Amino acid sequence: MAQPTRFRFTRLLLATTALAGTALAQPAPAEPEEQSQDVVTLPEFSVNTSKDDSFVATESTSGTRVATDIINLPFSVSVLTEDFVKEFQLFDLDQQAPFFSGMAAGDPAQGGGGGTRLRGFSVPYFRNGFARSQAPDSNSIARTEVVKGPQSAIYGRVSPGGVINYISKKPGTKFASGISNVVGTYDYQRISGDITGPLIPGKVYYRVDAAYYDFERPTDFWFNRTTNVSASVTYKISPNTQLTAEHEYTRRIMQGGQAFSRWTRVANGITITEGSVFYLPDQELADRLARFSSNGALSRVTRESNSSYLTLEHRIAQDLSLRANFSYSTREYFRHGTSTPATWATNPTTARQNVLNTLTGIWLDTTKGIWTGDRAGAHQTIDYEEKGFQIDLTKKWDGKIKQRTLLTFDVYGNDQDQKTWALSGTPLNNALNALGFTTTAQLNAWKNPDPLNPSVSGYYALPAFDPATWSVTASSTNTFKRFYYGSLLNHTVDLMNGRLSLTGSVRKDWAEFDVSQQKGDRQQFTYNTGANFHIINRAMVAYGNVATGFNPAPQFDPNTSELLGNQESFGGEIGLKGLLKNDAFSYTLAIFNVEQDNEVTDNPDNPGGSDLDLPRYIPGATTRARGISLDVGGKVTSNLTLLANIAWTDVRIIEHASSPALVGTRPTGTQGVPPRTYSFAARYNFREGALKGLRLGLTYQYAQQYLRITGTQTATTLQVPYYIDERKEWGAVVGYAFKKFSNGMRLDMSMNVANVLDERKMTVAAYYPEGRTFRFTTNLRF
Template sequence: MREINRSKSPVRHLAKVPVAAAFVSVVGAAGLAQAADDATLSTVQVTADRKGDPKGTADTYNAPVTTVGRTAQAARDIPQSTTSVTREIMNDQGANNLKDALRNVAGVTFTAGENGRSGDAISLRGFSATTDLFLDNIRDTGQYNRDTFNIDRVEVLRGPSSMIYGRGSTGGVINQVSKTPFQSDASSVTLGIGTEDYYRFEGDINKGLSDTAGLRINLMGQDSESTRDGGEAKRWGVAPSVTFGIGEPTEVTFSYFHMQENNIPDYGVPFLRGTDGISRPLPVDPKTYYGLPEWDYEDTKTDILSAKVSHQFTPDIKVTNNTRYGRYWREIWPSPPRMGAGVTSANLTDNSQVTRSRNGGREGLDEILTNVTDATFNFDTGTIRHQVLAGLELTRETSDTTRWGNVVAPPPATVGNPNNNPAMPAPIKNYTTNVQFDSNNVAVYLQDFIAFTPQWKFLIGARWDYLDADYDTKTFATNTTTNVQRTDSEWSWRTGLVYQPDAIQSYYVSYGTSFNPSAEAYSLDPKGANTPPESNRNYEIGAKWDLFEGDLSLRTALFRTEKYNERNTDPLVSDRYVLSGKRKTDGLEIEVAGRITESWNVFAGWAWMDAEIVETKIAAEKGKVPLNTPDYTASLWTTYQIDQFWKAGFGANAIGERYANNTNTTVVPSYVRWDAMVEWNYRDYSVQLNVYNLFDKTYYDSVYAGHVVPGNTRYAHLSGTYRF
């Protein structure tokens, strides 16, 4: 039986307790002098970077090289919109999870409990990217809340990209780049405390084993509550890795990642229907929580074991093989709130009823075993230069998920009295379904980046995917099992033309495609088994500039991303979905990242999106804006190094009005949230204070059809780091 211990600390606001931190350094020095009778030789000092050690990227917001296309490439050579959120940005912002890191990325929004899923739920350019998360360019399928303690940077490639990454990627892909070992001894320890009982520990220990080998261990532990009157996040993780052959023709890296969570989930507040027929978030204090903290829980265990082997046969030929096993376990039982029957803004009182649903309990185990081999070849045909990428991907994925509800419904709350600990019997699981899914995927791909001249370059690539999926659903009430199968064979394409008149400017036009099979999110039904994949395409024209001798990058892009045969339900077609739907997002993006002066860093992005459901069998949705797609998103973060000891920074995150449904009858208001930081640094020690939601703005962060999660009210984190 699961042991429940969800008691809260009696200290609710650490901000009311005086906090002081002091770091003292004692440095000793010793000298050695040697004299000769007839001569004194002057000292000659030679310094150099050891190959493989981190170089010059830790203190900048600009990442001129990205790996989001599977191989390391200059961002200016990629004919698509890309964004890299560097380690320095995450450090300055105190961004300890993937969601906070992605707040910097234009066109990103967040959903809450989408389609029964848990963990990170992300939309990009108005299309769900929840199944388009990758770790070191390999699919990261788990439903968990990703931490950044073992992440060096987060890379985003926008637009359909199945040619590189296979199924999915309508709006783009998100790639997390892990920290890797190097040959020097360099370590750090960070301790953090904050309001709302926030405590965090991070350790990053790197040990040079030889001139060509290194060992690195990253550690994390966090215990924190929400600024709302419920919700709690407890997690810990460890990520050891070792690399042999750094700088040698053959390099081998073994890594392991483990993270556990024990959370109280927060499903926010329900929507309230207004007299104008439009539903909006229930207008209560943003701290109000309608869940059941003694009974609600979200537990996850994530284990990822990876082996990477690369060999440089010649300066122009390299083969890399990645093998990974991932195991993702989760169990969640939340209590999403809903307004009582008949309650509207016209008759709302503190005594109006808020119900709690307990039918969404589920436990699941997802596993992935994959092997990806990439080969790169550089060669000339006359005066034309070719950079060829060829690959083979073999993947097996399985999922086993059981769902249940509560035998006895929990007592309702009222608007003015959430009553988070009502008298109720211990929950009893009423099992409803068990779903077992397995799939095998084989893919081959080939891409050529052709330099006709130093100024004109052309990219063309193709990929063929074969996906075989099997889906068994057991219904406990009838003790029956339904089996459905689906096999898809799909081609994906990618092409682009790049013009680079000099080392500063780069202009491009591009086109790419992707596909979404019925079994994409480990789900399939009898109709879906008879329905071909959805198709997507992206048209884009853009420009990239490397300014201030490469310290600052500026990019802009004009795009159209569209899903042109979306699955629709037609009452006249009983055995399959109809691929008659179409939706599109037209948009403009602008982004700047890097150093303006030696002391001044900036990262800013803005995206304007004009999204529309163009064709659908549901008349009420035609011509409307797709859910969770605001007309704009914007972010700004900037810091200034005042002197050798002090650095200060501030920033903002803004999102326009969004809808929580495709009929546009449920509205989430726009917002602007401001944050700030200050850091004191002395030699190997630093102390940093981050204040979030500086002006205590009420806003709504994650959106779902039935509920919306308010963002945190003002809170603060104080951290201290020692480097050795």
């Protein structure tokens, strides 16, 4: 197993300790404030992110780009607060996903934040309203807001499922700092620190958050070492003007990825491809194969990003406000390792048996089978550059009828340069010869690593990358340049003394694409409109909306060079929502239906694209998602807090030009989602008596089994369907908040147990299950 590097851990520990020392040196007030409030000049562009143990947020900026009561938004909005994320150790979006209704989690083991789907569709990421190609690290985030349904009239290009908008942490008005340390199963260690307060009282405020975490998994060689640092400075130029600068840096180093390792057997002359190797009849072999990473211990994936933001807020008049945002981000992805021989043959073909015979004396056991193919060298780099500008002008209209207008103009550019190489055949043999693999047996041993002997096969040297000998993989080498600009007009009206809220948005977007020297452009008009009617004050509100969306998937036809059109969506949602117990408890019941068309398929009139005068691809498919979801959350009593959801999501292909047999079926592959999900999280705080300071928490997650890979059959082969297993998982937390010390310092300690019942199911991306895990957290606030 890979041993964690301690250098960055030690460096960050020293840094956060220094923060703590600085904090202790501060003169404590007689009655210290429990929370440093965010610096706010224009409340119409901000939401209150102060700590609240109800887990409930009553405002959102994600629904209309300005702060609005969620109760008055005509669509479903879900929010996870920083308190909730930290309490239940949900630092990755894929860990948070089960607590958003209708959201299907990806796999946190992949480390890229991808794979999450909302209402059956992929989910775009935003940070403070700016599009991002990758989710930010949770260390810099105050809350995660999810707005469901087509939202192109607000955000431009998005998927029909909805959007995720991360709200970053902001400088506080009062001095505050803290450090946190987490240790646990699989060498888990996480240390973080934060500090905020005034640099120049009344004028300049700052905030710095830093985190380093390092942990492993039961998968051989797997590790994740991540450093995240974010900093922000706010300058209150005047009572009506504020300027905020932010920067975030993230570096993540991991061992190479995993694949869906399946196994084959031969019966009655038919080669049968079964499911995951985890379920082989030979359980000892199954366990070893499922844990094995054929990429080896020396394979590396590195992700590094730098993101800068500048926000100017200015009140022009009492009823007229302006916000201007700038963003610039760069991201680098680097992978060097091997391809993955994903299938294990228990009955090898003659050719593979001949390879296996050469491994006698090298492999520990040659009677269990062999991989169905050799591995090769793999190298990939992806460089991203993202830049954007937004300007929002909002006006409140005086009069008997309460109204607000928002006018927005935004620009966004995204450049991507992806290069992929492979090393195989004679060039691979030559490179391996130089590393000491000179005999046929040694070459075969490198190309077919022994899963029963990972301490040897996992540490075989990797050929260095050399563009002169490595071949370019054309299908995965390209450059993308995307440039979008658009304008939005939103108007909101409150009627009947606030009982009826009406809102509508119209937007026009233009897009220019340059895909590997092929250029094209598109434009799109989108709208949404909705209404909220307060049936019983804020306790029961009926709402409904209709909306359109578009999601550019720039692709040029290889035959005609024609740019295929935007994926377009149309949908509606109706439901009930409300706030109870003095706004401490909320619920949202939603019924939705949305369709996305213009999805690309093969052209049935030109199979295989053989006629170069006809398009090879056409926009010939449509996917529909419909369902019901219920979200509840907040304080049940003064001591008991609850967050729960349940969702039924029915996603179907309703049109497919090239494969009509798919009509009526559910999407598979990375587009597959569990039809039914539900979860809850509860926490009980003891506020009086001998147990005062103690808290107990419990979580449960459920996701129904769903199809990942469809089955196929020929005269000589049979591939059985591959399912993602049903997931049932309990979690628990016990914590204790000690009494405040005389110097104002506060100590909190907790223990989290994930997968309490030790359920063992392969993960969504085919990683070996972690089983029951423990984490112990110590928090100090100053």
